[in-house]
Every structure is written in structure tokens, then in C-alpha cells.
Amino acid sequence: MEDLLIENGEVLVDGRFEKVNILVKNGKITSLARIDSDCKTCNVLNASDKKIVPGFIDIHTHGGYGVDVNNATTADLLKLSRFFAAQGTTGWLASIVTDTYEQTTWCIGQIRQAMEEANDGAQILGIHLEGPFLSSDYKGSMQGALLRKADSSLFDNYQKAAKGLIKYITVSPEVDGAPEFIKEVSGRGVIVSIGHSGADYDTARHCIRNGAASATHTFNAMSLLHHHSPGICGAVLEMDVFCEAICDGIHLHPGIIRLLLKTKGIDKVIAVTDSIMAAGMPDGLYNLGASSVKVTGGDAKLISDGTRAGSTLTTSVALRNLVDYTGRNLEEVIMLLTANPASLLRIDSHKGSVMVGKDADFVLLDEFLRIDTTVVGGRVVFENKTLIN
Template sequence: MLDLLIEKGNVLINGRFETFDIGIINGKIVSLEKNSSDQKAFNRWNAAGKKIVPGFIDVHTHGGNGVDINNATTKDLLRLSRYFAAQGTTGWLASIITDTYERTVQCIEQICRAKAEIKDGAQILGIHLEGPFLSEAYKGAMNRRWLRKADNSLFETYQKSAAGLINYITISPEVEGAPELVKELSAKGVIVSIGHSGADYETALTCIRNGARSATHTFNAMRLLDHHAPGICGAVLETDIFCEAICDGKHLHPGIIRLLLKTKGLNRIVAITDSIMAAGLPDGFYNLGVSRVQVSDGDAKLISDGTRAGSTLTTSIALRNLMTYTGRKLEEVILLLTANPASMLNLGQHKGSIQIGKDADLVILDELLRVEMTIVGGNVVYLNSKP
């Protein structure tokens, strides 16, 4: 007996949409058949005319729907997970902006509790520390008071508080001790992303050779490419590391997104939201950690100096933007929100595509590519009741 049978949907399998029935037991996909009308199931869902794609994975977000991760309680984070599920996100990393030691530990504790308690929302896949080992000159929206040189003992203290849940960290290659820390953390299985950086080409390349696997919001808060001094951008574009990209039309011109895809290929770009608590809400005044942010026309900037401070983007909008900006098909750009982040986080055996044996993390899209249903681990966690 199947726990759930999704019937007659246009399922994305191996880069193509085909009509399949999806059988789910204990949170796993157990069957993909052309016609499973003879199979018995506790629950059946007719998805005729709908597209079924893998669940979206957001590796870089600071909040949404009124919740700022640096100031969130466990209850807030549970609400945030439900909001993310409504956008098609089935898994996400809780990104902690650089903050005091005490606040960072408090954030970690709340995230760990929320991960254990989530039952009806997107799954927390880990913690992303955006700092504190970052360059002051390219701090972006970070508070310079809490930036510091690379320190493995501090990281280990945070990791102990997180019971190993920190699986992603942004480090600037040029800060003192960064290349060595990149090597240490990479050897322990922590995914290191380089960013918030004015590093020269050689320093950035050293960190990549030492195991850095990604670049944080590529081109943003980053020394730009110069034909005489390629810098960190040149190292990132030349090598095969992953590149985060904020596809909201504000952080990156659509032409740059097309250039990134042409340079890196479809399999090496990870679409992120870098969203703040204002995502899903009207223009106004919001928080990002200890900083005050004004959102105008959907664009978030620090009140103090006008620096852009995250986005109001959601994964569902990012998907539609990618199609608009690139002119590519859904089955191509969907990789940036599914298989690529899963691969970057070493979760590709379980997530990121629709295959027998993988986690039943699925999104059902209507004809306008709006999220109609989100399924996490075989459980329906969001259903759009609007006609």
C-alpha cells in the first residue's frame, strides 16, 4: 500500500517532462510508472495537466514573511519554513549574518530546535555562517565591528553549539589565516564558499585549490573582473566551483546571468534568494540582524549608507525570472534551484531530482508555473486553495 500516489502528472525525469504516476512510501519515491491504476494508496492526487518538478533548495536566505533569522525564535523559524514551502522550497540553509558571539550562538540554538520540530514546512538542511571571517572593505551589509581573522577554534565552538549542523560558510580569501582555514574545514566536510572579498587572483585560486567549493552571491560584494588583474571574479569564473547567483534583476543584470550560464554551464550555477524578512511583504522598514533596512520598489538597502542588503526574492519568482532572463526552458533552468544546490551540498544521492529511492521532495506547478502543491518527505506541506 502506497502512502501517496500522484497520478498523471507531467514529471521532470532526466531532463524531460513525461506523464508518470509517482508512488511514495515512508517519504521516498518507490515507483515511477506510466499507469499505476491498479496500485492501492492511502491518498491519491490527480495532477493531470500539471508539471511536477523536484523541490527547490535555497542555500542562502536570511528570512522572509516578517522573520529575520538573526532575531528569530524557534516558533518564528517554524513559521518561516511554512512560508518557504508555499514558494516551492523543500529544503533550505538558515543563513546567519555576522553578529556577536552571543547572538550567533543563540541563533544556532533556535535553528537546531526548529529543525527538530518541523513537521509541516520546508526542511532545514543546515546552517550557513556568512562570516565572521570576512573582508571589511567588501563587508556589504555586515557590521564591521564583528568581522575578524580566520579562527578555527571559534568555528569549532559554533559547530559544537550546532551539533555539527553548520555545513556551509562564507570566508574572504584575503583575511588572515583564510587559506589554511579553508583547507581545514573542507577536510572536515564543511562546504566553504568564498565571497565578500577583494582578493587577488592568486589568493582566491589558493583557496579554491584548498577546497573552496562555491562563490557567495557572485559579483556582489566582490572585487570585479579586470583584464590585467582578474581577482577573485577571474578565479571563480575560470575554475569549476559553483557560483551563487541572486536572480532578482537588481543584484545582477539579466545579461550577467546569461554570461554566467555561458561561462560556467548549467550545472555550476546555484540560484539563491539571499532574502531578508521583507520577502513576501510590502515596501517599508525592516531589520537584517542589527541593521535597519528600507525596502523601496522591492529593493532592500541599509538606511545607514544605502548599501544593498539582501533581497525580497522568493524561489518561485527566481524560477520564473530565470526563464524570462535567459529564454531557456523550464527543464534547463530548474537545475539551478534543484540538482545544483543538492550537488554542491553533497546531497545529490537523496535530493535534487525525481528518481526512485530519492526523497519525495516535490513541487507541483500550474500552467503559469505557480506553486500549487509542495511535498516534503512525502508529506503535503502546502496546498494552494485559490482557484
């Protein structure tokens, strides 16, 4: 791997932009300083007039660019990684919607193989299972007949097929056996998120005390806050967990995003896309796992009953939306796409910020916060010559 020198850019370091050069060796950041740019062994990337921020980490996405994770081959997943890199994503979890046992294990095998192959796009960081231990009353776009009570044996089979690559799972607190399941798998290092749920306040709190660390697409597919019955919303807003948020202006009103940030604090909200295969594509007919979806005006809904089914959001658009919706500066909102997901996934020792010793995962932004260049592990994987994203 050739060394890389990124010079003349404004780099986000410790929460503020500084005019420093970045030296990368063997995929790691080795220097942040006004070093001599005459590096004989380096590829040189001129970042004049660009802001350099950590690469985006999307912990909840079901696809994009015509690729549905549940039905994606290894080649499809690598194609998807290249698309994500063009949106500034440098790492992502492949999110599997609830499906049959056979399809889920096939999908796990494809993801595992993709993670083992050379990848010239965003890095696949692991697997997110969205179900099948979910409430039928808040199933969203899931197939109700495929939902199940919490089952450690089934999860163990999936994890064995994945060779330990399932990093994140969404569980409804009220399904049979959920509190015990959450305690067990979180104790093994799997990160549990609660969602697709109408759980009461006490049940949700019990699951959080048992190890649940996040809430899946907060406010969406869950019972809402009531002053006499706080429910799952009240529990996740009050307690020390991360809250996913889909910042597309469709799933959440901008005022709710501002309220969520004010309630939880800037370091406890994670921007996710929850994107489906229609992201980056025109309106039309698509799939989300076993379900058929129609996208109109960028809004994805099940053909069967009109239920909203994921999004067409990309991380690059999410960033610009966050700045627009909140009025906060880039230095603040970037955390929702970088440091916060890295912290939840417990990979913040090597990802999520620009620091010496960390992975060389960067995004170069132009003055309009569009993606100019994406670097993953010290390799340039995307350069936007037209700046149309």
C-alpha cells in the first residue's frame, strides 16, 4: 500500500477545523502537522478549498443503487460499497430485514464473503439483524408471519453462520423472552437496539438495564410519548442509550430532530439512512427483502398497505439536512455520522475521528458540503469530478 499525503485542506481535529496536512502510512494516520509536502514515496492529494472530516458510518441500511441487501450477491454488495463511498460513507453495517431462515442464512453468507474480498468502496463493518424478534403490532414493513419470540438458539445459528459478524440486532422489548435474550447476547458483545415496539415504559427500561444500548429509528415504528404513559419513547429519551434518527425530512419533522438533539445531547444521536435499494435511483417499483415497495417523490411505501418502508436517503444528503434542519455548524452535526456510530459499535479506538493512529478514513467536502473525495484505509476510493451528489 502506497503512502498518502493530503495537503492544503482544513481538517476537523478535536472539534475544530485546522489547516494541517495528513500523512498516512499503511492505512493509518501517522501525522497531523504542517509537514514538508515533498514526500518522495507518497501519493499526494491536494485538498485546497476542501474541508476534511471523518468518513461516515451508516449502522442501518438495507441497500441502494438497485441493490437490496436481503437479495444481494457478494458482487452486488461490493457494488453497493462503491455507491456508498460516493456518498461519503467509509463504513457500514449490512442490515437484513426479517426473512425466512434459509434466505437470512444465505444473505449472511454473501455478506461474510464480501467482507473477505478486496473492496474498492466503503468497508462492510458487520451485520445488523433487524428482527425477527419484533412486535407484530409495530412490524412496519416486516412480514408479520416471519416474526418470532426471542430465541437464543436461532440467533446462535445465525451468528455461527456469520462467524461472529453479527454486531447489531434490533429487538422489541415486549416479545416473549426479550429481556433475558437482550441480557444474554449483549453480555457476549452484540449490541442490542430496541425498536419496532409498543413496549410500556417499565419494560423498555428493564431491557435497557439488561444491556440494550440503542433505539432503532427513534419515533418510527414505535408507540409515541404520552404524558400518562411514556412508553418506549419516554424510556429511550430519558435513559443513557443512543437514538437512531432518519434525517430525510419524511420520517421525522425537522423540529423533532432538533428536539431529539436537545433532549439526548449531540453525542447520543446517530444519523442513519435506513435506505433501501431505491436510494440513488428514480421513483418506481422496488423490493425490500420479501416485500414489494413503490417509491413516489422519494418516499418508499409498501404496495400492500401503504406502510412506509425504509428510505431513499443517502449519508451525503443526511449531512446537509442536519445542517439545514438544526442551524448547527458542521463541526457539531458531523458527530451524528462519525464519532457517535463509532462509539456505539465500540470501534472508536480506530474509527470515527481524525487522530494519529486511527484508520485513514476521510471525506473531503466542498463549500456546499458535497462529497468531493472519499478515502478508505488510506486509499482514494471515490473522486467526484462533476459534484452532482
